[in-house]
Amino acid sequence: MSIEAPERPKAPELFPGDEEYRRHLGGRRRKAVIFQMFCLAMLSLAVLSLATLLYTIINDSFGLVATVNENDPEEIVAGLGHDPEVTGLQDLSHDQLVGLLEANVSRGVGRRLEREQRFYEDRLVFESDATWAEICSSGGSPTGCTAGPRPHADVLQLVNERVVVPDVIASYPLVSSLLDPAGFEQEVTEEFEAGSFPDHDIEQVSIEWRAWFNPTFLTTPQNSTPEVAGIRTAILGSTWMVAITILFAVPVGLGAAIYLVEYARPTRLNEFIQTNINNLAGVPSIIYGMLGLAIFVRLLEPVTSGAVFTDGVPPSDNGRTVLAAGLTLGLLTLPVVIISAQEALKAVPDSLRHAGLALGATRWQTVRSQILPVALPGILTGTILAVARAVGETAPLIMVGAATFVTTDPTGPFSKFTALPIQIFQWTSRPQPEFHNIAAAASIALLLLLLTLNAVAVIVRNRYSRRAE
Amino acid sequence: MSNETSADRSIGDVIEANPTTATGPRIGSTEAVFEPPGVIETNEMSVYYGAFRAVADVSLAFGKNQISALIGPSGCGKSTVLRSLNRMNDLIATARTEGEVHYHGQNIYADGVDPVEVRRTIGMVFQKPNPFPKSIFDNIAWGAKINGFKGSKIEMEDLVREALESAALWDEVKDKLNESGYSLSGGQQQRLCIARAIATKPDVILMDEPCSALDPIATLRIEELMLELKEDYSIIIVTHNMQQAARVSDKTAFFNVKLNDAGMRTGRLVEYSPTDQLFTSPREKDTEDYITGRFG
Numbered sequence: 001m002s003i004e005a006p007e008r009p010k011a012p013e014l015f016p017g018d019e020e021y022r023r024h025l026g027g028r029r030r031k032a033v034i035f036q037m038f039c040l041a042m043l044s045l046a047v048l049s050l051a052t053l054l055y056t057i058i059n060d061s062f063g064l065v066a067t068v069n070e071n072d073p074e075e076i077v078a079g080l081g082h083d084p085e086v087t088g089l090q091d092l093s094h095d096q097l098v099g100l101l102e103a104n105v106s107r108g109v110g111r112r113l114e115r116e117q118r119f120y121e122d123r124l125v126f127e128s129d130a131t132w133a134e135i136c137s138s139g140g141s142p143t144g145c146t147a148g149p150r151p152h153a154d155v156l157q158l159v160n161e162r163v164v165v166p167d168v169i170a171s172y173p174l175v176s177s178l179l180d181p182a183g184f185e186q187e188v189t190e191e192f193e194a195g196s197f198p199d200h201d202i203e204q205v206s207i208e209w210r211a212w213f214n215p216t217f218l219t220t221p222q223n224s225t226p227e228v229a230g231i232r233t234a235i236l237g238s239t240w241m242v243a244i245t246i247l248f249a250v251p252v253g254l255g256a257a258i259y260l261v262e263y264a265r266p267t268r269l270n271e272f273i274q275t276n277i278n279n280l281a282g283v284p285s286i287i288y289g290m291l292g293l294a295i296f297v298r299l300l301e302p303v304t305s306g307a308v309f310t311d312g313v314p315p316s317d318n319g320r321t322v323l324a325a326g327l328t329l330g331l332l333t334l335p336v337v338i339i340s341a342q343e344a345l346k347a348v349p350d351s352l353r354h355a356g357l358a359l360g361a362t363r364w365q366t367v368r369s370q371i372l373p374v375a376l377p378g379i380l381t382g383t384i385l386a387v388a389r390a391v392g393e394t395a396p397l398i399m400v401g402a403a404t405f406v407t408t409d410p411t412g413p414f415s416k417f418t419a420l421p422i423q424i425f426q427w428t429s430r431p432q433p434e435f436h437n438i439a440a441a442a443s444i445a446l447l448l449l450l451l452t453l454n455a456v457a458v459i460v461r462n463r464y465s466r467r468a469e
Numbered sequence: 470m471s472n473e474t475s476a477d478r479s480i481g482d483v484i485e486a487n488p489t490t491a492t493g494p495r496i497g498s499t500e501a502v503f504e505p506p507g508v509i510e511t512n513e514m515s516v517y518y519g520a521f522r523a524v525a526d527v528s529l530a531f532g533k534n535q536i537s538a539l540i541g542p543s544g545c546g547k548s549t550v551l552r553s554l555n556r557m558n559d560l561i562a563t564a565r566t567e568g569e570v571h572y573h574g575q576n577i578y579a580d581g582v583d584p585v586e587v588r589r590t591i592g593m594v595f596q597k598p599n600p601f602p603k604s605i606f607d608n609i610a611w612g613a614k615i616n617g618f619k620g621s622k623i624e625m626e627d628l629v630r631e632a633l634e635s636a637a638l639w640d641e642v643k644d645k646l647n648e649s650g651y652s653l654s655g656g657q658q659q660r661l662c663i664a665r666a667i668a669t670k671p672d673v674i675l676m677d678e679p680c681s682a683l684d685p686i687a688t689l690r691i692e693e694l695m696l697e698l699k700e701d702y703s704i705i706i707v708t709h710n711m712q713q714a715a716r717v718s719d720k721t722a723f724f725n726v727k728l729n730d731a732g733m734r735t736g737r738l739v740e741y742s743p744t745d746q747l748f749t750s751p752r753e754k755d756t757e758d759y760i761t762g763r764f765g
Contacts, residue, residue, distance in 0.1 A: 265562050351599035355662070358557060359612035359669050360589025369611060370601055 057447070060440030063177040065210040066188045068200045070165035076100065089164070090156055097155045098125060104163045113158065115142040121149045157216075161228055168227050168434050169197055169205070177209075213441035221407045222418065226427075226434035231442050236409050237322065237402070237417035238391060238449070244326025244413060245333055245390050250383055252330075253337030257379075260338070261345040262353075262367050281335035289399025292328025297400050300324075306414035315414035320401035323413040328400050329390040336389070340382020344375040377461040384457035388450045394421040420446045507571075508533045508673055508703045509554055509591070514568035516549050516558060522729075523549045524736040526568070529722055531673075536695055536704045538714035538744065541724035542759065546736025547707045550724070551675050554705065555591035556584040572673075589616055592671035596678040598658035600650030600665070605642050608650045608661055609633065612669040628668060635701075636664035637694050656687025663694065667702075674698070676706040680713065692717050711760060714744065721747045723756045 016024060074084035080096055092100075098119050101110065110126035115135070119125050124132055136145035150158075160166070170191065172184040185207055192202045220230025256277075264270040296304050297319035304324040307314035315321075348371050356366030372379075403416050404426040410417040420442060427439035507530030514527045524546030531537045539547040549558065556577060558564040569576045577587045601608050609629045610618075618625065629646070633639040638660040642653070650661055659679060666674055676695075680688040695704055695717050708714050714721050722741040726734050740747060740756045751757045 349599075351595060351597060352601065354557065354560070354593075354595060355599045355601065355665075357560065357585075358555070358588055358593035358595075359615070359665065360585055360592075361612075361615045362585050365615045369615070374602055 057440050057443045059173045059175055060437050061213045061444055062174040062211050063209070063437075064172040064181060064184050064207055065168045066170040066184070066205050066207050067166045067168050068197075068204045069206070070167070071104075071163055072204065073164055076163065089159060094152055094155060097152075097159050100159050100163050101155070102126075109162070115144040117147050117150045117154070118144045119150055119155065166227055168210070169200065171210070171433055171437055212437045213444045217438070217441055218445060221409065222405060222423070223407065224405075226430075226432060226438050229438055231420065231423060231445055233406050233409055234418050234420045234423040234442070235445065235449075237406070238419045240322045240410050240413070240415070240417065241326045241329060241419060242387060242391055244323060245329040246383075246387055248327055248330030249333040249337050249387070253334050253383070254341050254379065256334075257338045257341030257345060258367060258372075261342050262363060262371070277335050277338050281339055284395075285332055285393050286395040286399065288328055288332040289396030291331065292324060292396055292400045296324035296327050304414075315412065316416065320403070320416065321414045322410050322417045325397055325400050325402055325417065325419070326413070328396050329393060332393065332396060333386045333390045336386035337383050340386065341375070341379045344378025344382060345371060347378060348374045373464070377464045380460045380464070381457045384453055384460070388453040388457075391450060391453070392421055392446065394425055397422050398425075420449070507531050508573065509705070510571045511550070511554070512569040512571065514550070514553065514566060514570060516546070516553050517563075517565045517567070518561065519563040522733065522735050524724070524738075525729075527738045529738065529741055531703060531705050532720065533703050534699055534701075535719040536699050536706060536717050538718035538721045539705070539707045539724065540709075540711060540714050540721060540759075541736070541739075542726060543709075544734065544736070545724040545726050547722075547724045548677055549736070551677055551705060551707045554673075554675055555588050555593055557588070557593060559584055589669055590671055591673045591675060592666035592669060593675045593677065594659070594662050594666055594679050597682050598655055598662050600653070600658050600661050603650060604647045605633075605650050605653070605661060606646040609665050609668045612665055616669050632664040632668035633661075635667050635698065636660045637690065637697070638664055654687070656683050656690060659683060659687070659691060660694065663691075663698075667698070671702065673703045673705065676704060678707050678709060681709060688713070711748075715748050718744045720744055723747065723751075723753075723759060725755050725759070 015021070073089045077084045077087050077089065077092070080092065082092075089097075101113075101119075102125055105113075107126060114124065114126045132145075135142065170184075170188050172187075177184065188205060188207070189202065191197065192200075192205075217230050218235065219232050220228065221233045222231070223229035260270065260274060260277075301319035302308045304319040304321050304327070305314045305316040306321070306323075309315075352370050352374065353366055356370045357363070361369075397419055402422045403418050404422060406416055406418045408416075424439050424442045424446065427435040427442065430436075510530040511527050515525045516523045527550055529537075529550075539551060541547050552558045553566050554570060558566060566578055570578055572587070572591065576582070577584075601611065603611070606629055609632050610625055613625065613628055618628070620628065630639060630643075633642060638657060641657060642648075642661075645652070650658065653661060659682075663674075663679075680691050683691065692713065695706070698704060706714075706718065720741065721744045723739045724736050725739045727737050729735055740751060740753045742752065747756065748760055751760060
């Protein structure tokens with residue numbers, strides 16, 4: 001629809017006439033629509049890529065599995081004189097379950113389990129009373145000496161792990177499992193017919209649903225058998241590392257940013273420093289890994305191995321510890337923390353600085369009470385995002401020598417450790433398909449960890465910006 | 470006096486007519502008027518931004534318990550002069566002040582003078598209201614706290630109340646002292662900023678176009694407030710509004726932009742006289758042109 005403007009002043013030679021103007025307007029509008037569609041298409045592409053990523057991970061983390069048990073639970077139950085139709089393993093009594101363990105587990109493994117946590121309050125199963133009294137009276141007595149007896153569920157899990165010993169021989173991704181469960185059965189049968197599993201009989205195979213990502217997976221340590229492997233060591237390793245990264249990068253980065261924004265005069269030196277910080281933010285992480293290896297692992301080995309803090313045996317025999325990795329990631333994060341803190345500080349209007357200084361406040365008083373509270377949400381958001389980035393870093397950790405197979409939890413800054421991305425990397429490079437499933441499950445855990453960090457960033461920002469208003 | 474100044478007769482006249490020494494009585498321009506020693510006196514003050522000389526050779530004396538107005542066209546350096554009176558110009562990395570600024574006879578640009586101390590004594594109110602993003606109470610209490618206020622909680626409450634009463638804001642905000650300073654209207658925010666400046670017990674208050682962001686009614690309230698405040702404080706105000714200068718000030722300094730030999734625009738003091746005299750019978754042709762609206 002066009003608008004008539006009969007009284008428009010005439011400027012024929014500079015502006016197009018009404019007719020031409022309308023034609024031109026149509027062209028402008030078409031261009032606008034095309035550009036809008038282009039932006040929408042790009043957005044869809046971005047959403048699609050993210051959706052594909054999530055699909056891949058989730059698809060591998062859940063689905064049907066074909067399991068072969070070394071000992072069939074039904075036979076075990078029948079062996080104890082129960083009807084397998086009525087009674088399952090979980091219905092057996094505590095005594096029966098412990099009895100199963102006693103009969104099927106080697107004495108050495110049994111002792112280890114008992115030292116971890118005993119089976120009965122009043123008596124021992126694998127250890128002799130005399131040895132028990134001896135190890136419990138010694139200095140580094142194991143946890144079993146003080147902890148209460150194992151609960152029923154715990155013993156049941158042990159029986160499952162050690163007596164039944166389920167072995168996943170084939171797994172099917174989530175979407176195929178949902179759409180074509182019969183196809184999986186057929187596939188497994190064909191595999192058997194082709195003689196892929198000479199050790200097993202097709203009668204033993206049970207096909208069931210399995211969530212690779214489950215609470216047990218999160219709380220069990222690393223294991224060489226994918227069915228029972230978990231990521232507790234990796235999660236704890238990542239947590240320790242992030243804690244050290246934050247402790248190092250946040251105070252240093254914030255201090256540097258405050259100096260550069262609030263105090264530094266625009267001298268050549270300061271401009272040089274600023275340019276370098278900007279460049280450092282773009283340095284590939286593998287380079288930081290090399291730096292970390294040279295400085296923290298080699299040069300500062302007495303510190304990172306904890307040797308300087310103890311008189312006797314150092315907590316670690318070399319510098320490849322949580323501390324070295326945390327500091328390396330701290331260095332990697334530092335430029336980003338500085339830059340985001342600088343941006344947040346620069347966004348605070350100068351009028352507030354002037355207001356503070358005009359009242360006779362020192363620069364520090366003004367920064368502390370007026371500038372920082374306003375800049376804090378921005379600083380925290382930038383910092384947490386930078387740290388979240390560091391949690392997912394793999395290359396520098398490989399350089400500083402994060403171990404790929406650690407079954408004991410890190411207990412302090414001088415522990416050997418592994419981290420979630422390292423664990424995922426290591427599992428995906430294994431040939432057995434089950435490792436790919438747990439790698440996908442570990443990816444979910446890593447994503448959830450990052451999501452939590454980002455959620456914290458949002459909550460903190462909202463909370464502080466409300467207070468600042 | 471520099472060569473540039475003597476090359477320019479009218480400026481030379483002004484400075485001869487307003488001799489400024491650190492102490493002692495002064496002789497007015499046309500009639501002999503006894504003036505007490507100024508609370509702030511500038512002596513041959515020039516301000517540079519890098520190599521650019523923004524204002525040159527300003528010699529002025531601002532009287533105690535008076536309102537002194539600085540007027541002039543845009544770019545004449547009146548705000549620069551104001552900011553150099555409490556060393557706020559130090560915050561601009563390239564700014565440099567030459568000459569002397571005396572506060573009760575002490576050069577505030579002398580070595581060893583802490584600008585923090587200067588600003589606590591010579592407070593400032595800015596063009597745009599700039600309350601802190603804190604409660605009304607904290608806006609005022611903070612200045613006292615950082616300057617080492619030793620009183621009790623009740624004494625602090627009294628101080629806040631007193632400052633808000635002096636700024637004619639108490640009745641409007643007494644029920645919402647815990648609300649954010651941003652919840653107030655523009656005019657109220659500016660009075661909050663005045664109250665904040667008063668609470669640190671300064672001697673002089675500098676105001677940099679304090680009403681330019683306000684509507685006429687809010688402007689009127691601030692003007693009334695200035696007239697009340699001059700009982701206790703010396704006020705120096707920069708304004709674009711000649712009527713405002715005429716309404717509130719006791720003395721007015723007119724600045725103008727002059728091109729020097731190199732073609733650089735430099736602000737210079739043209740005339741400094743009692744306000745009624747400057748607006749009724751200006752001595753300088755430039756002043757007359759400006760106040761009659763022929764330029765600027």
